[in-house]
Amino acid sequence: MSRRAWISATLVLTTEVVLYAGYANYGAQFHFWLHGLFGGALGLAALTVVRAIPGHGSGRASPWESGFLGHLYSALPDLLFLGFGVLHVLWMDVFAFHITLHFIPAPLYTMLAVFVLTLAAYGLVMTRRRWSAVAALAVAAAIVVIALAFAAPIPHSVQQIRDHPGLSLLCPVPTHR
Numbered sequence: 749m750s751r752r753a754w755i756s757a758t759l760v761l762t763t764e765v766v767l768y769a770g771y772a773n774y775g776a777q778f779h780f781w782l783h784g785l786f787g788g789a790l791g792l793a794a795l796t797v798v799r800a801i802p803g804h805g806s807g808r809a810s811p812w813e814s815g816f817l818g819h820l821y822s823a824l825p826d827l828l829f830l831g832f833g834v835l836h837v838l839w840m841d842v843f844a845f846h847i848t849l850h851f852i853p854a855p856l857y858t859m860l861a862v863f864v865l866t867l868a869a870y871g872l873v874m875t876r877r878r879w880s881a882v883a884a885l886a887v888a889a890a891i892v893v894i895a896l897a898f899a900a901p902i903p904h905s906v907q908q909i910r911d912h913p914g915l916s917l918l919c920p921v922p923t924h925r
Contacts, residue, residue, distance in 0.1 A: 753810060757812050760815075778856070787820065788866075791815040
């Protein structure tokens with residue numbers, strides 16, 4: 749492994765550990781994994797598409813870096829909250845369905861499946877099985893579209909969040925009395 753690859757992997761892993769600690773500080777590990785898996789899948793999918801284009805088979809971007817950048821993109825609203833106290837609002841769905849993703853069926857299992865498929869697609873494209881990689885990405889995209897189609901309605905009040913089965917565990921809202 750090259751020196752650049754070691755430095756890249758070390759920086760990515762260190763930053764991910766810091767991010768996880770920030771989420772854990774709020775008891776929000778669920779969000780770390782949800783946005784990490786989907787963001788990582790987005791980054792890997794983008795890299796896979798680039799590598800699938802004839803003449804673009806090699807490059808300096810690594811799957812570590814691409815997945816990490818995808819994670820940062822997907823988690824940007826959380827980073828704004830953790831760093832600056834910016835509350836979440838619906839427009840933040842432009843960051844990889846940041847809000848709606850919480851309401852899809854079995855969000856962590858679904859995003860794990862999507863991540864594994866994009867990881868497989870990357871492996872396939874790197875072994876010159878371009879059309880198999882495209883098929884794996886198509887299945888991953890179909891899973892995301894179907895999951896989003898079956899997403900539960902987004903709560904519009906704190907009381908709806910408290911009343912939502914399971915959501916109150918994932919997004920604890922303090923009670924002020």
